[in-house]
Amino acid sequence: MPDSNTNILAVGVGGQGIILASEILTYALMNAGYDVKKSEVHGMSQRGGSVNTHIRFGKKVYSPVIKEREVDILFAFEQLEALRYFGFLKPGAMVILNNHTVNPPSVSLGIDEYPGDVPQTIKKRFPNFHLVNGLDLALKIGNSRTANIVLLGVLSKYIKVEENSWIDAISKVFPEKLININIEAFRLGRKEG
Amino acid sequence: MKELLSGNEAIARGAYECGVTVATGYPGTPSTEILENIVKYEGVYAEWSPNEKVALDVAAGASFGGARVLVAMKHVGINVAADPLFTLSYTGVKGGLVIITADDPELHSSQNEQDNRNYAKFAKIPMLEPSDSQEAKEFVKIAFEISEKYDTPVFLRTTTRISHSKSIVEIHEPKRSPISLELVKNPAKLVMLPANARKRHPIVEERLRQLKTFADEFSENKVEINNANFGIITSGVSYQYAKEVFPDYSYLKLGLIYPLPEKLIKEFAGKVKKLYVVEELDPYIEEQIKAMGIKIAGKDIFPICGEFNPSIVENAISPSSKQHMKEEVSLKLPPRPPNMCPGCGYRGIFYVFNKLKLFVAGDIGCYTLGFLPPLSAIDTCVSMGGSIGHAMGLDKALGDEAIGKVIAVIGDSTFLHSGITSLLDIVYNRGSSTVVILDNQTTAMTGRQEHPGTGLTLKGETAKKVDLIELCKGLGVEHVRTVDPFDLTSVEETVKEEIFRKEPSVIISQAPCVLLKSQRVKPSKPFMVFNEKCNGCKACIKLGCPAIEWKNIKDVSKTDKLTSDNKKRKGIAIIDSMLCNGCGLCQQLCKFEAIGEINA
Numbered sequence: 106m107p108d109s110n111t112n113i114l115a116v117g118v119g120g121q122g123i124i125l126a127s128e129i130l131t132y133a134l135m136n137a138g139y140d141v142k143k144s145e146v147h148g149m150s151q152r153g154g155s156v157n158t159h160i161r162f163g164k165k166v167y168s169p170v171i172k173e174r175e176v177d178i179l180f181a182f183e184q185l186e187a188l189r190y191f192g193f194l195k196p197g198a199m200v201i202l203n204n205h206t207v208n209p210p211s212v213s214l215g216i217d218e219y220p221g222d223v224p225q226t227i228k229k230r231f232p233n234f235h236l237v238n239g240l241d242l243a244l245k246i247g248n249s250r251t252a253n254i255v256l257l258g259v260l261s262k263y264i265k266v267e268e269n270s271w272i273d274a275i276s277k278v279f280p281e282k283l284i285n286i287n288i289e290a291f292r293l294g295r296k297e298g
Numbered sequence: 299m300k301e302l303l304s305g306n307e308a309i310a311r312g313a314y315e316c317g318v319t320v321a322t323g324y325p326g327t328p329s330t331e332i333l334e335n336i337v338k339y340e341g342v343y344a345e346w347s348p349n350e351k352v353a354l355d356v357a358a359g360a361s362f363g364g365a366r367v368l369v370a371m372k373h374v375g376i377n378v379a380a381d382p383l384f385t386l387s388y389t390g391v392k393g394g395l396v397i398i399t400a401d402d403p404e405l406h407s408s409q410n411e412q413d414n415r416n417y418a419k420f421a422k423i424p425m426l427e428p429s430d431s432q433e434a435k436e437f438v439k440i441a442f443e444i445s446e447k448y449d450t451p452v453f454l455r456t457t458t459r460i461s462h463s464k465s466i467v468e469i470h471e472p473k474r475s476p477i478s479l480e481l482v483k484n485p486a487k488l489v490m491l492p493a494n495a496r497k498r499h500p501i502v503e504e505r506l507r508q509l510k511t512f513a514d515e516f517s518e519n520k521v522e523i524n525n526a527n528f529g530i531i532t533s534g535v536s537y538q539y540a541k542e543v544f545p546d547y548s549y550l551k552l553g554l555i556y557p558l559p560e561k562l563i564k565e566f567a568g569k570v571k572k573l574y575v576v577e578e579l580d581p582y583i584e585e586q587i588k589a590m591g592i593k594i595a596g597k598d599i600f601p602i603c604g605e606f607n608p609s610i611v612e613n614a615i616s617p618s619s620k621q622h623m624k625e626e627v628s629l630k631l632p633p634r635p636p637n638m639c640p641g642c643g644y645r646g647i648f649y650v651f652n653k654l655k656l657f658v659a660g661d662i663g664c665y666t667l668g669f670l671p672p673l674s675a676i677d678t679c680v681s682m683g684g685s686i687g688h689a690m691g692l693d694k695a696l697g698d699e700a701i702g703k704v705i706a707v708i709g710d711s712t713f714l715h716s717g718i719t720s721l722l723d724i725v726y727n728r729g730s731s732t733v734v735i736l737d738n739q740t741t742a743m744t745g746r747q748e749h750p751g752t753g754l755t756l757k758g759e760t761a762k763k764v765d766l767i768e769l770c771k772g773l774g775v776e777h778v779r780t781v782d783p784f785d786l787t788s789v790e791e792t793v794k795e796e797i798f799r800k801e802p803s804v805i806i807s808q809a810p811c812v813l814l815k816s817q818r819v820k821p822s823k824p825f826m827v828f829n830e831k832c833n834g835c836k837a838c839i840k841l842g843c844p845a846i847e848w849k850n851i852k853d854v855s856k857t858d859k860l861t862s863d864n865k866k867r868k869g870i871a872i873i874d875s876m877l878c879n880g881c882g883l884c885q886q887l888c889k890f891e892a893i894g895e896i897n898a
């Protein structure tokens with residue numbers, strides 16, 4: 106195990122399943138024998154507000170929150186939210202972006218404009234960039250609600266954790282009847298993303 | 299066995315492992331999950347009390363009977379419970395009594411960021427502060443031992459980053475409490491009238507002296523001597539931040555933050571060259587250390603406001619290290635504040651308040667989001683239950699000037715928490731305010747907890763449900779009416795009638811929270827905009843519904859610049875059918891019959 110820790114920042118909009126996906130990620134890391142900490146702020150953020158979750162793992166983790174400019178992987182569920190956290194990324198960080206937009210209120214009201222071509226902006230600064238059509242993939246297996254787990258599957262390709270640790274984590278978090286569909290979603294992301 | 303637990307889950311587990319049989323509290327971020335988890339353990343009675351003072355009173359009673367009791371609340375909850383708190387310091391306990399205060403530096407979801415460590419000193423009650431979930435669990439057990447050994451309530455203080463961070467915890471089997479349950483009369487200790495209480499005060503002072511000695515020997519006040527040039531005194535999550543950026547400095551990590559270990563601090567100070575105290579919010583530890591005559595750096599280099607993170611700690615102690623300035627993306631990004639859900643029963647009420655240009659004395663709950671544009675209809679928000687008093691005060695101060703202009707709005711859980719007595723004040727003192735109670739059948743803001751008006755307990759058992767109408771009538775309010783908040787005309791008429799009435803009145807808005815999972819809510823069919831009829835007037839946009847968006851005509855493909863009856867338009871409204879839950883408010887506002895049910 107390397108001495109330095111890995112820092113993942115998961116961001117998006119309340120209701121996108123970020124908290125659940127982060128929970129599974131954290132369990133998988135624990136299953137794989139890492140020390141791991143996860144920090145999130147819930148409360149107000151549930152009502153469609155912007156959400157962020159810090160996940161840190163390695164040999165020994167102290168702070169539950171990531172230092173500015175120390176994010177190794179930005180795991181973004183929504184375009185605008187990905188931009189919002191630019192300042193936290195390490196130079197050379199990897200960005201996994203769900204190709205999805207949710208308008209904030211000022212945009213719906215016609216006051217602000219949604220920023221144009223976000224994937225391009227990100228790619229220019231962070232060439233290690235992966236754009237994923239989470240919803241399309243989720244619809245392939247017939248359940249739009251599994252988009253978060255498809256995305257987690259994509260992320261899993263870049264983390265040194267065996268597949269069975271992931272499967273155990275998914276099985277722990279979901280109720281019996283949702284386990285299989287989510288394992289399917291995870292595998293799809295891991296294969297195609 | 300290892301488990302991944304949040305600080306809150308770990309506290310619940312710790313309580314279970316050391317034989318807690320009674321747990322009370324009132325919801326409040328970031329403390330809520332403690333009771334939600336403890337109730338799942340067998341053999342624990344746990345309740346949502348109507349408010350924090352009641353929670354502490356019930357806890358005190360259970361402790362007097364010999365039970366180990368846990369009480370949990372957010373930082374401002376302690377203000378509500380402060381009255382019994384200070385005197386319980388005098389009575390002491392029989393079964394251990396541990397009070398969790400969950401502070402919220404940075405005000406992630408609170409009305410202030412008060413530092414409740416001050417309560418420990420103020421009420422002369424010992425306080426522990428864990429720095430991760432493992433400690434949270436262990437410190438609960440230690441807290442019970444201290445409580446029983448020193449005959450005192452004990453605080454366990456968390457902050458949001460401890461409550462809501464998950465880390466790995468070693469799980470153990472539960473043990474029974476060592477204290478026996480029995481009814482024992484002990485007036486000298488439990489009846490705090492002056493003659494008795496006067497005798498208890500010196501006992502409190504003696505207890506503090508003993509606790510100070512204990513603090514110097516307490517194994518969770520830990521010294522780590524590394525690089526002797528720099529020493530950091532800290533506790534809680536601040537320890538983790540400091541350790542992250544300065545792993546080889548020397549540390550005195552305090553597990554017990556009241557009373558402080560004076561001897562240990564002096565020894566540590568003697569072993570290092572330059573001394574820092576790293577603590578969020580007030581200079582609480584700093585001032586006490588300075589009073590010991592020790593030179594230490596603290597709030598001269600650290601902020602008082604907001605929470606810390608590793609970068610803040612690093613920059614304060616060695617500003618030269620690396621200037622981590624948060625880089626702003628060149629374009630300014632639109633903010634994404636939380637919003638009322640699509641189909642929320644509150645939207646219509648606040649739409650009407652806005653339309654009537656009322657001064658809205660507000661309260662705390664999801665409805666505080668009515669503050670945001672375009673509804674912009676909350677004008678005060680100070681404390682739970684405050685709204686009703688604000689309206690009364692405004693009426694009394696302004697007299698006729700306020701008639702027809704002021705209204706109070708309060709949620710059902712908040713009304714039952716601390717609104718009842720204020721309504722009584724309006725009745726008693728010849729007020730004439732109108733109070734709108736938003737009855738959504740849950741405590742929505744904190745994640746949908748039961749309360750005395752929902753008909754269920756924390757455990758999920760059926761319970762007697764308070765009748766809000768009869769309650770208000772019983773207080774002496776003669777004009778109590780109900781409205782369906784999805785009927786805008788009726789809401790507007792009812793509000794207009796009541797605000798001009800020169801007597802107290804209550805309007806109860808009845809609509810369950812749309813997030814309630816039970817059969818209580820069935821979403822209707824989603825609505826849609828009939829593209830050709832919409833003339834882009836933005837009337838529906840004034841609802842601030844997340845499902846409705848206004849788009850410039852040039853950004854909408856295959857859409858004519860003219861409506862079907864040849865009117866010019868700049869844009870059109872679009873309803874997202876995935877988000878819409880068919881409440882129908884927007885349809886009521888559309889003058890062009892451009893909104894209707896899908897497949898209608």
Ligand SMILES: Cc1ncc(C[n+]2csc(CCOP(=O)(O)OP(=O)(O)O)c2C)c(N)n1
Pocket residue numbers: 324325326327372374375378408409662663664665682708709710711712713736738740741742743744
């Ligand atoms: C003294 C105090 N206790 C608890 C809280 C946390 N809190 C904020 S709003 C709220 C309850 C809101 O419930 P309700 O009045 O029913 O409104 P809703 O959120 O359902 O709209 C609570 C418990 C607080 N802010 N202050």
